[in-house]
Amino acid sequence: MLPILTLCSLVLASAPAAAPQKIDFPKPIRAPERPADRDRQQAGDGGEEAPPGPSQEPETTPPAEPGFWDQPAAAGLDPRVVEVLRAYEAEESKGTETRHRYLGRLRGFGLDRPRQAALYALTSPDLATVRLAAELLEFVGEVEDAETLVSTAAGVGEVPVAAACLETAMRLNGGWLPPRAVRLLDHPERGVRAAVEARLADLPDEGFVKPLLQKLQTGRDPDARLRAARLLRAFRARPEVRRALHRTLADPAVPVAFEACATLAGEGDEESVALLRQDILAAEPGQSLGYLLCALLDQQELLGRLLVDEELLPPLRDALRSPDLFVSGAAAACLAEYVFRAPESSLDPALEGEILHALVKAVGGMTFYPQYARFAELGERSLARVTGQDFSGRERNSWLAWYAGNADGFRLVRGQLQVTEADLPRLRLRWLEDGRERSLAGAGAAPAGEGERLLGQLGLVRLLSRLEQEGLLDTRILPGVYGPVGAEVRCRVEIEAGLKRKPLSFRGEAGADWLPGLLADLDRWYDELAWQALAPPGEERSFVLERLPRWDGAEREERLQFLIDVSRERAAALDADRLLAWCGSLAAEPDLKEIWPADLARILLDLVPVHAATPELSRRLLDLALLRPRPEDVGPVVDTLAGMSEPLRSELLQHALVALGAEAAAGALRDERLAVRVAAARALGRFGDAGRTALLAALDDPNALVVQMAARSLGQVGGDGVAERILPLVGPEHSRGVRSEALWALGQLAEPEALDAVVACCGVEQPVQVRLAAIRALGRLPGAEATRSFGPLFPAFAGGELELSWSRALGERGAAAAAGILRPFLDDPDPIVAARAAVLAGRLGEPAAAGPLVRLLADSPHDPELLDAMVRCCGLDFRSTPDPAGVYAAWWSESGPDDPSTWLERAAANAGLTLPEGFADPDRVSPVEAVAALTSLLEGGPPELRPMTALHLARITGLDQPAFRPDTPFDEVRRAAAAWRAWSPVTAGG
Structure with a gap:
């Protein structure tokens, strides 16, 4: 059973009522005795009768304890309101709809009587009733009831019920929670803590400061202290708050210390930045300084501008040499950002090596320290910037291997690379594209070997102006890798000016709006210097x-x-x-x-x-x-x-x-x-x-x-x-x-x-050699007589080494013409001539070749040449079946007598396309419609159907086109279709 509110709190809550009534609190309700308990008292193990005991007086059953609504404390409540609440408790389903229905009934009783009942219902052992009471008090409660609701929220373990209590308390209290709600940050349920924190942060009140400071110092667990630190952000400028947050930087729980650090840092406004700088300058060497430096880095990232200046360099140099990896790493990150972003650095170049060493140690993971999980990401970001390296998606110990091979003489890269007049002769630009590295440099730059070309003074000025135009020398474009992780790096660019350098890499389409123009100019200038x-x-x-x-x-x-x-x-x-x-x-x-x-x-x-x-x-x-x-x-x-x-x-x-x-x-x-x-x-x-x-x-x-x-x-x-x-x-x-x-x-x-x-x-x-040249020449000679001359020549070419050349030369004269030349040979007495005619005619889509091909397949059921020709002349592809010859024979016995145009109709349907039924009959389908459908099939259907389609188009239009082969480019197919479409309007006019 849930704890019941103290008498004091209930009296306080009900004191302002217009007609106060005495409310007697019920005594604790004892759980009813279970039948099994009585059975165990009356019988031993195994169900045997218990041995008789000493003579006893007859037992008397004590009177049953009254229910919650029968307690004396409920005696003065309006029975009509109580009756509604009893009915609600008896409901099997207490979902949102049911609760709202009962809430409407309770609001119908006015203000005072429902309020008294609601305050009493807050102590109900039924949590659904407590939630209903909390929502009812939003309409009938008084300001002073907010404290009672907060106390109720502290005593419940279900987040929705506690949230209802807190929400009503906020509304009754003018939009914010009473200060005592801060104690709920220690609530056993994390969900309740989150609900309290959200509402406390919604409208901060000065009354929160003292209990929050207490919670910050004495919270039962790190989570409570962390939430207190976060809620104190609204009061960070108050001296007592900043002092407490500084003390919290020593909290043994790292997340709490980081949260206190973030609260001290603020949101990037000028006042917060100024206070943070003061804290850093006043801090003693130690982990507190490390946290403050992390806060400074976060603010710098938020604002996008450099916050480290000459005044902060002395404490940063000292912290860089701290034996604490966290402190030295944070200092190194700040100094690295200074080198990276500052137009000119007053740092000793030798210090760059110390910065790199400290960062790699802090990020590489060789030695563990408590702040590693939180700091490593921040430190790696700075490390990636000042090295130009990208190990995203890889273990952080990759930095250790990289450092071992690159530490000697390494120079940190710059985000803002200021090129002075003295730097201009030492300016160098390297770029790598398509696997080829090129370089343009001034005469003062150290020799870089093959692939580099030197610019004179005017060329350097032109190069510098182009780089400034694209923002490559300032912080508009920072060093690093651009583009989606996993995409191939297609281009690298590195700018040097003396000891300063700035590398950039581009993956995928990164930089597509400006990079190609720059690379084109660089290539042109480079090529001009080919001499x-x-x-x-x-x-x-x-x-x-x-x-x-x-x-x-x-x-x-x-x-x-x-x-x-x-x-x-x-x-x-x-x-x-x-x-x-x-x-x-x-x-x-x-x-x-x-x-x-x-x-x-x-x-x-x-x-x-x-x-x-x-x-x-x-x-x-x-x-x-x-x-x-x-x-x-x-x-x-x-x-x-x-x-x-x-x-x-x-x-x-x-x-x-x-x-x-x-x-x-x-x-x-x-x-x-x-x-x-x-x-x-x-x-x-x-x-x-x-x-x-x-x-x-x-x-x-x-x-x-x-x-x-x-x-x-x-x-x-x-x-x-x-x-x-x-x-x-x-x-x-x-x-x-x-x-x-x-x-x-x-x-x-x-x-x-x-x-x-x-x-x-x-x-x-x-x-x-002569025959080959002759047959090709014959294919180019004009006139019907030249076409007819192919016929008598066919037996001499059939089955020979020049048959393909003969068929191609003939096919160039038109598919329909070629089919007409071959058709008489389908019944030639020479079996070789007849067989070759069937194959060649079948390739052209000639339906008359289907019967001879079926007969030839009976002797050679898996001959690929016969099967390919069969597909093209009937439109059906059975080549993948176990017995293609048998399937074609069955098809021929059933469909052979049909008009061949129906074969193409069915083949088009099998391909998901439609030809008008009877398209070959001008009395049933207009030629215009037929040609439109056939040209669509020609372009959109399977390539195997093109020969049949082309023959039907030639017969409808009278316009013959060169025969389609399996390797005919689609552009030629499209051109042929366009020619047949161009015929259609002319014919339609006739």
């Missing part, structure tokens, strides 16, 4: 410093001349890698062409054969040598290149002759050297009409290779009379190479008159 890589080995710095003043102050034209001069000086001495990079830099300067000198062109031309082992370098050198070609260059260029070895010789000769022009190439056709004439014949195909006359003459060259190249180039050039000159070259009297290139040219020219000659070259008696 510095031309320095002789061992003389890099002197080479650059000697030439840097001229470069730094030069205008655009002067810089171009500088590049020409340094190329003359160093090109011949460079190794292949550096020369290749330098050629790329020169090629990136388009304005060089206007002033490109002949002597430098000759220097680079002479280097082409020297670097033949590096073909890419030879190509780049030749491009630069011909950057500004002159007529007098033809002889030297041809002579230089003609002396090289194949295959690079022919490639470079052709490239050079194209650059030198049609006239030079035509003249080269008369050269006695075969390689030169062949290259000239190939080059002239690039000049159009300007090369035709020379190429026609080249057909009479005594060497077949020249004729071969001339024929191919004429195919590119075209023009009147060209086909007539090329046509004789396909005859058997010419070499295979000449015949093949002549056939290719006739295909390019699309000359109908060449049909008979091309078809003749497709015969089985012809060499494979």
Whole structure:
């Protein structure tokens, strides 16, 4: 049973009532005797009858104790109110709805009578009744009842009941709890403590100070003292409160000391910061100072500005050398933040090592100290800032391993990096992107090795201005790692100015709004200084410093001349890698062409054969040598290149002759050297009409290779009379190479008159090389006759090595046309021809191939070629079934007689798409609607359905398109669909 309020408290609570009544408190209610107890008194173990005892007087049953509402103390209460409260206690369910219903009934009795009953009900052993009484007093209670409610809350163990008492007490007391509520911070239930604390903090009152100070010093457990320290924040400026909080910094419970420290620190207002600084300056060395320094760090983080200044440095230096890891670590963190944020630091650089050492010891976890759990996170944050390292997600002892390898000579990084005039020559910017590290630096910076390029004074000023523009030198962008943890670091940037440095890393898309622009400028400036890589080995710095003043102050034209001069000086001495990079830099300067000198062109031309082992370098050198070609260059260029070895010789000769022009190439056709004439014949195909006359003459060259190249180039050039000159070259009297290139040219020219000659070259008696060129040319010749000519040729290609080339050449003429050519061969008496026709027609989506394919599958049930063709001509894929041939045979016996358009309807439905029923019948579905549905299926359906769909589109529209293959790019599918859609409106108008 719950404790009952003292008589004194109840009298105090009920004293102001208008018509006070005497209330007699009930006597303690004894628990009723349980039947089992009586049984045990009447019988022994096992249920046997107890032995008779001495003769006794007959027992008399004592009168039953009265119930709670029958106690004398309840005699003066309004029976109607009591009756309602009795009924509430008898309810089986006392949820919110029930409680509110009874609360409404009780409020109907007015003010005084319900109040007396509610005060009495606060002592009820039924906690639901106590809660109802507390909520009733909110409407009928008096100010003085607040104390009673607080006392009631102290005596209950259920948080909702205690919270109801406290809430009503606050309302009756004008919005705040009575001071005696502070004692509930010691309540056994933590939930009640939290409810009390929340309400005490809601509206602090001066009356709370004394009991809170008492609780801070004498609280039964650390939790109570911690809550008292937290509630004293509203009174932190009072001297007695600050004194008590300072004493609490020595509390053996670390969380209590940290809470007192946080209360002393305040919320970052100027007064709180000033008081905290005074406390630090007045503190004695010891753990109290460590807590105060932690508070200063928290405030600095909250405000985002530096709070450590020159005045605090002496006590911080002393604390840094404290043997207490917590104190030295806190001091080191403060000093690290000072180094990090201050524009200029007066600290001895040697002290940086002590700061780093103390922080690593405090954070690394090698030695335990009580404050470690709370301080380590704070210390690690400072450590990460001043080292630029990120060990998030890893054990803190990672700092120990890092320190062991990096402590010697390490310099702390800066958040605010002020670059003075004296620092400017020592400015350096490193950046790492895409695995490539680059660096720009002033001449006063310590040499950093390969990959660094030096800036002159004007370049340094430009770099500094760009960094200031992005806020990289101040605290708008702090050192550290930006972006989501776990994402890949895509870029690193580090700024140095003498002994000061600031590293940044960016993961994922961090910095995407400004970083790419900065990196683009840095890359451009770095690339402009590519000339510095031309320095002789061992003389890099002197080479650059000697030439840097001229470069730094030069205008655009002067810089171009500088590049020409340094190329003359160093090109011949460079190794292949550096020369290749330098050629790329020169090629990136388009304005060089206007002033490109002949002597430098000759220097680079002479280097082409020297670097033949590096073909890419030879190509780049030749491009630069011909950057500004002159007529007098033809002889030297041809002579230089003609002396090289194949295959690079022919490639470079052709490239050079194209650059030198049609006239030079035509003249080269008369050269006695075969390689030169062949290259000239190939080059002239690039000049159009300007090369035709020379190429026609080249057909009479005594060497077949020249004729071969001339024929191919004429195919590119075209023009009147060209086909007539090329046509004789396909005859058997010419070499295979000449015949093949002549056939290719006739295909390019699309000359109908060449049909008979091309078809003749497709015969089985012809060499494979010629047949291949002929069938490809036939695919390019225009007209229905050319299409029909594929039919008689099929038996000669069926099942052979050139069948695929034959089918592709035919398919390029249109899927429907190709299916029409193959359809007659499905019943060919030659089983090989019939089988190959079924496979090729099936690939085109031809439904007539389904029956022959089913019959072929009976003999080869798992042949992948037959199964793939079957899928494309019927639209159903049974390849993954155990017996695909049997399934297709069953399908054919059931669906073979159906109109093939229904096959596609069902296949589309299986793919989750819809075709209008009877789409192939214009009397049932309009062609416009059918074409719209089919093109949607073509683009959105499975690739296996494209051949069938294309055939239906061709038959509806009369517009044939090249056959779709499994590797047909989707862009081509989209273009074909667009062509069929473009037909639809025209047909709709008809």
